[in-house]
Structures are given as C-alpha cells and as structure tokens.
Amino acid sequence: KAGVTQTPRYLIKTRGQQVTLSCSPISGHRSVSWYQQTPGQGLQFLFEYFSETQRNKGNFPGRFSGRQFSNSRSEMNVSTLELGDSALYLCASSPILAATYNEQFFGPGTRLTVL
Amino acid sequence: KQEVTQIPAALSVPEGENLVLNCSFTDSAIYNLQWFRQDPGKGLTSLLLIQSSQREQTSGRLNASLDKSSGRSTLYIAASQPGDSATYLCAVRRSGAGSYQLTFGKGTKLSVIP
Numbered sequence: 001k002a003g004v005t006q007t008p009r010y011l012i013k014t015r016g017q018q019v020t021l022s023c024s025p026i027s028g029h030r031s032v033s034w035y036q037q038t039p040g041q042g043l044q045f046l047f048e049y050f051s052e053t054q055r056n057k058g059n060f061p062g063r064f065s066g067r068q069f070s071n072s073r074s075e076m077n078v079s080t081l082e083l084g085d086s087a088l089y090l091c092a093s094s095p096i097l098a099a100t101y102n103e104q105f106f107g108p109g110t111r112l113t114v115l
Numbered sequence: 116k117q118e119v120t121q122i123p124a125a126l127s128v129p130e131g132e133n134l135v136l137n138c139s140f141t142d143s144a145i146y147n148l149q150w151f152r153q154d155p156g157k158g159l160t161s162l163l164l165i166q167s168s169q170r171e172q173t174s175g176r177l178n179a180s181l182d183k184s185s186g187r188s189t190l191y192i193a194a195s196q197p198g199d200s201a202t203y204l205c206a207v208r209r210s211g212a213g214s215y216q217l218t219f220g221k222g223t224k225l226s227v228i229p
Binding site: 004033035042043044045048056058088090092103104105106107108109111 | 147149151156157158159160161164204206216217218219220221222
C-alpha cells in the first residue's frame with residue numbers, strides 16, 4: 001500500500017507570490033491534516049479536512065487555505081508569501097474521523113523556501 | 116491550551132546504552148499519544164501509539180509508557196544503535212469530537228555514537 005505522497009518535494013518562491021502544495025493520502029484514508037514545521041516554532045497544525053469539509057483550523061492567517069477533493073486528495077495554498085513562510089509543510093492522513101484509535105501517517109513533506 | 120514539552124532537547128549516548136526520552140503535556144484530556152521519529156529533512160515515521168486507556172506499548176526495542184493523570188509519557192530505547200540517531204517527537208491528540216489535530220513537542224535530538 002503506497003504511503004502519503006506530497007508534491008512537489010521542494011519549492012523556491014519569492015515574496016508576494018502564491019504557492020499550491022498537493023497531498024495524496026493513503027488509499028482509503030479520508031482525513032487529511034496539514035502541519036507547518038519551522039526550527040523556531042516546531043510543528044504547528046494548519047487545518048484538517050474530512051469528506052471535502054474543513055473540520056478544524058489552527059491559528060494561521062487567512063493567507064493559508066486548503067481544500068479537499070472527492071478522491072480525498074488535498075491541496076493547500078499560501079498567498080502573498082512572506083519570508084517567514086519558509087518551512088517544511090507536512091501532510092498526514094488517517095482512515096476515518098470518528099474512531100479514536102486511529103493514528104496519523106505522514107508524508108515526506110514539501111520544503112518551501114521564500115526568497 | 117495544550118502544551119507539550121520534551122526534555123532533554125538533545126541527547127548523546129554511546130552505542131549499546133539504554134535511554135529514556137521524556138514528554139509532558141499540560142491537559143490530560145487526550146485521546147491518545149503518538150511517538151514519531153524524524154530524520155533530517157524528512158517526514159515523520161510513527162513509532163508507537165498509546166490510547167488514553169493504555170499504560171504502555173512495545174515495538175521491538177522501543178517501549179512507550181503513558182501516565183495520563185500526571186501528564187507524562189516516556190519512550191524507552193533499549194540497546195541503542197547508530198541508526199537510532201534522529202529527532203524523536205511526541206504528540207497528543209486532543210479530546211473532542213471529530214478532530215485528528217495533534218499537538219507536538221519540539222522533539223529530542225538523539226545522537227548514538229558508535
């Protein structure tokens with residue numbers, strides 16, 4: 001069974017641009033969460049999608065947005081990039097939302113560098 | 116607000132030594148706690164998942180314990196090997212319907228010296 005895949009793996013953008021990152025969950029998984037990892041703040045929760053609906057959102061500005069498609073694939077978008085958005089963006093998938101025993105499985109991440 | 120703390124931030128041990136990594140959290144209302152391993156520049160690999168009703172979980176040379184009432188978890192690594200060198204993160208899943216949100220500690224960077 002293929003794991004969580006994220007594309008692209010690396011991105012370089014300049015300030016003011018926008019970027020879209022993609023995540024394909026493990027087959028059969030319906031929940032997708034996004035996290036931002038920086039050296040200073042560590043791993044921080046961005047948002048979570050289940051059945052094409054955003055279920056939970058972290059404390060990030062509105063420049064960060066996402067969506068989920070009917071096949072459970074998810075994209076996140078960051079508009080008007082700032083230097084501080086440079087980070088490793090990780091996507092995680094889980095089977096279903098309601099079961100408490102489920103764990104999250106993480107992808108390799110997308111390394112975004114903003115110049 | 117849930118806060119997760121991992122001590123120490125970094126640890127260096129000689130090969131073969133047994134070691135313990137610590138994780139503490141402020142809100143005991145959790146569904147479960149997960150330990151991850153992260154290699155430099157890579158994603159997270161799940162090591163162990165402990166449900167809130169459980170006291171410990173074991174996988175090979177790894178043993179994780181959970182004391183929910185005191186807000187603590189430990190990850191015990193037996194007979195450490197150079198390949199165990201990585202950053203170890205613990206994360207708690209908050210209680211509440213319909214959420215997988217994890218709150219992470221900042222990790223313990225482990226170096227196992229041959």
